[in-house]
Amino acid sequence: MKVHKIAVLAGDGIGKEVMPEGIRAVEAAAKRFNIGIEWTTFEWPSCEYYLEHGKMMPDDWKEQLNGYDALFFGAVGWPDTVPDHVSLWGSLLKFRRQFDQYINLRPVRLLPGVPCPLANKKPGDIDMYIVRENTEGEYSSVGGRMFEGTDREFVLQEAIFTRTGVDRVLKFAFELAQKRPKKHLTSATKSNGISISMPYWDERVDAMGLNYPEIKHDKYHIDILAARFVLSPERFDVVVASNLFGDILSDLGPACAGTIGIAPSANLNPERRFPSLFEPVHGSAPDIYGQNIANPIAMIWCGAMMLDFLGYTEAHDAMVSAVERCLVDGPRTPDMGGTASTTEVGMAIAAII
Amino acid sequence: MKVHKIAVLAGDGIGKEVMPEGIRAVEAAAKRFNIGIEWTTFEWPSCEYYLEHGKMMPDDWKEQLNGYDALFFGAVGWPDTVPDHVSLWGSLLKFRRQFDQYINLRPVRLLPGVPCPLANKKPGDIDMYIVRENTEGEYSSVGGRMFEGTDREFVLQEAIFTRTGVDRVLKFAFELAQKRPKKHLTSATKSNGISISMPYWDERVDAMGLNYPEIKHDKYHIDILAARFVLSPERFDVVVASNLFGDILSDLGPACAGTIGIAPSANLNPERRFPSLFEPVHGSAPDIYGQNIANPIAMIWCGAMMLDFLGYTEAHDAMVSAVERCLVDGPRTPDMGGTASTTEVGMAIAAII
Ligand SMILES: CC(C)[C@H](C(=O)O)[C@@H](O)C(=O)O
Ligand SMILES: CC(C)[C@H](C(=O)O)[C@@H](O)C(=O)O
Numbered sequence: 231m232k233v234h235k236i237a238v239l240a241g242d243g244i245g246k247e248v249m250p251e252g253i254r255a256v257e258a259a260a261k262r263f264n265i266g267i268e269w270t271t272f273e274w275p276s277c278e279y280y281l282e283h284g285k286m287m288p289d290d291w292k293e294q295l296n297g298y299d300a301l302f303f304g305a306v307g308w309p310d311t312v313p314d315h316v317s318l319w320g321s322l323l324k325f326r327r328q329f330d331q332y333i334n335l336r337p338v339r340l341l342p343g344v345p346c347p348l349a350n351k352k353p354g355d356i357d358m359y360i361v362r363e364n365t366e367g368e369y370s371s372v373g374g375r376m377f378e379g380t381d382r383e384f385v386l387q388e389a390i391f392t393r394t395g396v397d398r399v400l401k402f403a404f405e406l407a408q409k410r411p412k413k414h415l416t417s418a419t420k421s422n423g424i425s426i427s428m429p430y431w432d433e434r435v436d437a438m439g440l441n442y443p444e445i446k447h448d449k450y451h452i453d454i455l456a457a458r459f460v461l462s463p464e465r466f467d468v469v470v471a472s473n474l475f476g477d478i479l480s481d482l483g484p485a486c487a488g489t490i491g492i493a494p495s496a497n498l499n500p501e502r503r504f505p506s507l508f509e510p511v512h513g514s515a516p517d518i519y520g521q522n523i524a525n526p527i528a529m530i531w532c533g534a535m536m537l538d539f540l541g542y543t544e545a546h547d548a549m550v551s552a553v554e555r556c557l558v559d560g561p562r563t564p565d566m567g568g569t570a571s572t573t574e575v576g577m578a579i580a581a582i583i
Numbered sequence: 584m585k586v587h588k589i590a591v592l593a594g595d596g597i598g599k600e601v602m603p604e605g606i607r608a609v610e611a612a613a614k615r616f617n618i619g620i621e622w623t624t625f626e627w628p629s630c631e632y633y634l635e636h637g638k639m640m641p642d643d644w645k646e647q648l649n650g651y652d653a654l655f656f657g658a659v660g661w662p663d664t665v666p667d668h669v670s671l672w673g674s675l676l677k678f679r680r681q682f683d684q685y686i687n688l689r690p691v692r693l694l695p696g697v698p699c700p701l702a703n704k705k706p707g708d709i710d711m712y713i714v715r716e717n718t719e720g721e722y723s724s725v726g727g728r729m730f731e732g733t734d735r736e737f738v739l740q741e742a743i744f745t746r747t748g749v750d751r752v753l754k755f756a757f758e759l760a761q762k763r764p765k766k767h768l769t770s771a772t773k774s775n776g777i778s779i780s781m782p783y784w785d786e787r788v789d790a791m792g793l794n795y796p797e798i799k800h801d802k803y804h805i806d807i808l809a810a811r812f813v814l815s816p817e818r819f820d821v822v823v824a825s826n827l828f829g830d831i832l833s834d835l836g837p838a839c840a841g842t843i844g845i846a847p848s849a850n851l852n853p854e855r856r857f858p859s860l861f862e863p864v865h866g867s868a869p870d871i872y873g874q875n876i877a878n879p880i881a882m883i884w885c886g887a888m889m890l891d892f893l894g895y896t897e898a899h900d901a902m903v904s905a906v907e908r909c910l911v912d913g914p915r916t917p918d919m920g921g922t923a924s925t926t927e928v929g930m931a932i933a934a935i936i
Contacts, residue, residue, distance in 0.1 A: 382748040387780035393736035427740035457838035485810035
């Protein structure tokens with residue numbers, strides 16, 4: 231039995247509370263499907279570590295983590311003591327770039343048992359994947375400020391789109407669309423307003439599309455696309471987007487499906503040159519930390535995505551089914567209208583698996 | 584009686600169909616409230632003009648339009664013959680920049696008689712203004728491409744935030760918030776990911792906030808803000824945003840309120856050094872053009888905003904009430920579930936006014 235080495239990075243706040251349940255569920259699946267897993271826990275990245283060391287992680291973080299098959303990540307951030315751009319650029323965004331996790335993948339599904347904020351939608355109506363470019367684009371630290379402190383002050387912020395960066399995320403998205411029954415890909419753009427990068431993005435989509443004649447692809451400007459997520463989410467299958475647009479859509483999509491508190495995400499290096507990272511969409515939620523009431527489902531769903539990426543599709547499916555059953559039958563944490571604790575929900579799901 | 588000179592720029596597609604109804608409604612209000620209006624019609628900007636002249640407008644467009652008190656604008660765009668970035672950068676975006684219409688203002692309201700795509704919301708639950716910076720930020724033509732056609736190809740796209748540009752939109756937004764009962768301002772940011780421009784934006788918001796101690800202001804990252812528009816739109820009052828974020832929110836907001844087809848927008852030069860421009864949020868809609876079924880309400884609502892800006896608040900209120908009554912009692916165009924024509928709805932609203 232191959233043993234997969236997983237690094238456990240619980241991080242801050244509720245990251246620390248949901249992590250044990252994520253591990254519990256993966257353990258249950260590993261037992262059932264005979265998968266070997268070895269967990270190693272790290273105290274960093276975290277804001278506590280930052281307060282002690284003046285940085286989110288030790289300098290040799292890359293060497294320390296590079297041998298792992300995956301990073302199982304809770305949440306990072308504690309804005310009262312460390313500004314978000316410090317904690318996140320010092321951890322999550324470093325992983326994404328340095329480990330070349332150029333795909334951010336988020337399933338968006340309307341599930342039974344989850345109240346949907348949209349009127350007249352039923353389970354199954356929303357079922358899409360957001361494929362987000364995860365290393366370049368609008369998220370950049372290139373640029374600067376001039377005439378600081380005067381009336382003429384201004385700031386330049388570069389967005390950077392490389393052919394390598396754009397093409398590989400498009401390829402991933404077209405290939406994902408190929409595996410889906412609808413074979414439909416939507417590209418998010420804003421080429422009518424942002425006049426250099428976005429026309430380039432459109433151009434690469436069209437070029438890549440030539441390689442996938444069986445995929446129907448269309449494009450929407452991000453403003454109307456956001457509107458369509460609310461008005462007709464059922465028309466989307468795979469949606470590919472730049473770093474910023476993907477960020478927006480992959481919160482908006484789960485919000486429309488009522489799953490923002492339970493949505494998972496995967497930061498993938500598809501070539502497996504570096505470890506991929508699996509993290510809940512929810513953050514560290516300082517406001518509810520310490521009460522053991524955080525919903526562990528996102529973390530558990532992340533565990534399922536992690537096993538899928540490691541090659542265990544059946545284990546993934548069993549975990550997702552267990553989550554679905556728990557959403558219908560309970561127990562439920564307060565955010566889903568129940569009174570169960572994080573631990574109770576985690577144990578219930580592990581038991582189903 | 585002062586006579587206001589209004590330039591009529593119907594543009595393309597349904598812009599040409601809704602414009603007569605916009606004029607009809609403004610005329611009705613002008614008659615009732617004794618307002619002098621002189622209309623002058625222009626054949627440009629339009630894609631037809633482009634096909635004939637190779638540009639969207641004559642070279643002296645600025646001189647020709649500069650004397651008007653307002654531009655009453657339908658919609659521009661006909662992507663089958665002229666790419667959107669050509670038609671829009673050649674018209675609308677030129678107006679915004681050259682006439683320094685630095686405020687894009689959009690009311691978002693859940694109205695009686697309008698089906699809302701969100702579950703469990705009732706009229707009044709959504710009532711906010713989006714204040715969008717309208718001249719700089721992410722909408723820029725600065726940047727370029729390198730290593731064209733090779734594997735190393737990349738594109739740089741600059742976003743530009745000036746202190747002048749940021750402060751004046753913030754000032755407008757804080758002052759608008761001051762006139763509202765809730766006195767609440769939300770700023771859209773993404774300072775946790777976009778690490779130069781957005782921290783600067785936040786900094787200016789905090790600085791401006793010091794001048795308005797009675798306004799409660801908070802900030803949300805654009806991803807979670809988009810989600811909140813769907814999950815709890817009632818918590819927003821005035822939302823201020825950069826050009827791109829404002830663009831997204833001001834389509835998403837009306838989508839959540841069910842009004843995307845009938846939403847108005849104003850492009851304002853608050854100092855009145857240049858004419859301001861009033862345009863429906865909907866575009867030229869080539870797919871329904873020619874059938875006289877486009878909903879004229881957005882255009883009429885724009886007329887109301889125009890009169891408000893010219894100083895006629897009562898006329899504005901009467902026009903908006905007439906729109907509200909028509910939404911409840913009909914007649915309705917097909918997009919609202921009715922069978923009435925553009926003209927019928929326009930005439931009905933004018934009659935109410
Ligand atoms: C057509 C387009 C350039 C424009 C914009 O993005 O500003 C439109 O979406 C708007 O909001 O007025
Ligand atoms: C925390 C933040 C930097 C991050 C992002 O914008 O990428 C988050 O919103 C996400 O989507 O993972």
